[in-house]
Amino acid sequence: MANQVNIQTENRGRAYLTLALATIAMIVCFMSWSNFAPLASDLAKMFHLSVGQRTLLLATPVLLGSIMRVPVGILSDKYGGKKVYLILMVFILIPLIMIPMVHSFGMLLVAALLVGMAGTSFAVGVSYASVWFPPEQQGLALGIVSMGNMGNAVAALTLPSISKGYGFDAVYYFLIGLTIILALLFAVFCKEMPVDKTKTIMGALSVAKESSTWYLSLFYFLTFGLFVSFTNLTPLFLGDVFGVPQIQAGLYAALFAGLCTIIRPVGGYAADRKRPMQLLQWCFIGIALFALLIMLTFKSQPLFITGIVGVGLVAGFGNGVIFKMVPYVSKGNTGAVTGFVGALGGLGGFFPPLVVGWLHGLTGQYQVGILLLVLFAILCLYVLWKRFIHGDFHIVK
Template sequence: MLATGALAVNFWAWSLLGPLASRYAADLSLTPLKLSVLLAVPIVIGSLGRIPIGVLTDRYGGRRVFSLLSFFAALPVVWLALADTYTTLIAAAVLLGTAGTSFAVGVPFVAAWYPPERRGFALGVYGMGNIGTAISGFLTPRLAEVFDRQVAYFVAALALCVFGTAMALLGRNAPNWRPAEGSAWSRLSLAVYDRTTWDLSLVYAVTFGAFVAFGVYLPALLKVSYGLTMTDAATRAAGFVLFATIARPLGGFLSDKIGGQTVVRVALIATVCLAAVVAFQPTLALPTTVAYLSLAVALGCGNGAVVALVGRLSKPERVGSITGVVGASGGLGGFFPPLVLGFTYQATRSYSLALLMLAATAALVFIYIHLRFRAMKTADVG
């Protein structure tokens, strides 16, 4: 639970810009494309950074890395509180991306405590730390309204320091954990040259990438598409993230019971159908809300299943490295959608095309991974 809490506050920090996007756009007269770039920068940094962070976790252990990372992430959060130009916001957003690397720390840290047949659910519970995105969507705009933007950032920075201290004092690596041997490059190479790593990375790029993109951009999408206030849009987006987060351990649990491959297939098919449905919803009526929340559940189950497969199929000394690569792919999958959303809206004054592109991408990935799963001979017989 300590690792889940640490992940939550890091994801809270990682998602700070999204709930305040419309305010920044108004204050700095940002175009949709400029706003998309600002929101996307922490995503790409947090994604690519998962690769070295995963390697470092295999070598130095999750307790130490999680603690130091939380303290470091507090620095750009404080910088954001002081930033007042687009250039300084971009610079702070680059460093803010380090908070997003935290996911790659906790997977090997948690997996080492459980046997393979129980890792799916355990990693799903850890993945519930994604709720930090929902916390950000709910708390950040309210703190900004009641107090001001600076207070919202300082509260998040304080939370990071609290959990950094807690992890340093109370965290423990698993009794059977041993530092990985060999150079960082050799361990990373073993992960990179494993085709299963890239198969899972492709799926995670869709499921987690869409989750990240919606968590960051959904407040702006709902505000523009349905005329909601900033607070209302951020609250509804937080609900989307909450449903996806709760579904994550469900995906891990189902992976333990019926196989991660089966869960991945169903999640991708559901994503195809539901993304196509929400693309053609002109009003935010009950069916639209149900479709969005169902899409959140599909993405959450898919995320849980992918991480369960990583924990089950990876050798203990490579879990961090493989998680880093898979996690980076998922985060990068969340980098491009905000840019596509901003570009397509600027060109068409609608987000429908971008949502249809998500459906088409999920369909292509389903076809590929279905064929790959049929060819694979693994311990997971989904």
């Protein structure tokens, strides 16, 4: 990488402190990004929401958090991840302050759209963390920083209890306080990354010409999209189908998100040592099989949860494998590639809740939406097999 900093010539402690704070900052941002899912029952009662409105509300933050990953990733490469991270955390405070004040579903959607910017922290974090580690360690390092996704699990674990014990508004005062604390810690203790100030926006956008960018985006659409959409949909499924209380459903959602996140560095570590595309084929097979189990067990809560856990483990492992390859697509443009891949992955979490809500409105069932997941996993497996397994194209040589 043009701006790669060798870990041997930098202060090792500084590098790991930077990695740790970037990860914690992403956790806090992801808590805000996913704040509506654990509170879905409260919101449905407060605003008298239908299933379609609830799924729209869950999907809305994902939209802006996905499409804005591209420009935010490019800005991180050009101006520095520390600056962009701090500006992002200050911006997130705006919708967090708004949400307790809104009294209509329309304004709640506006706040949901704005809080979606918290999802762009992924593009900043990966760009910022990647420059402190050499290529042979980047699979593990990027897997660690990507554990910031655990913010979804932390939100599911904490926010329902805060709402029940202290009131709905207290949830947002809590998130505001966390965001301010992390912004201050980041400002004081983190060092700005080296940047190439001669880099142009058009030069960064050139990564869109790389076929590898789009293949990784397709695969991440499946794996990360599963992480986002199932973290949001699990409380809805458990509440509507099995009558599970909101706090308990939030615990199951946290279990899913936590497993999906914790295993991500394992996927990155494995991809440091094995051919990534060979690993991905087993991920796609596993996703298809566990999704099929979910589809067939909507009348058995234990088997349904087994399927949810299985999908979380396999998808999380696949997320780590995919991001091992990101720094190899275009040297010096890791943030830009991350933006594109992350945007498509985020959109993979945007569309499924909408489709599931629409199909539920038509059929009264959730199973048809899960069937589409099975078919999409098979499609990704075919593309992977055709292009990389039995083809002669490689991203990581």
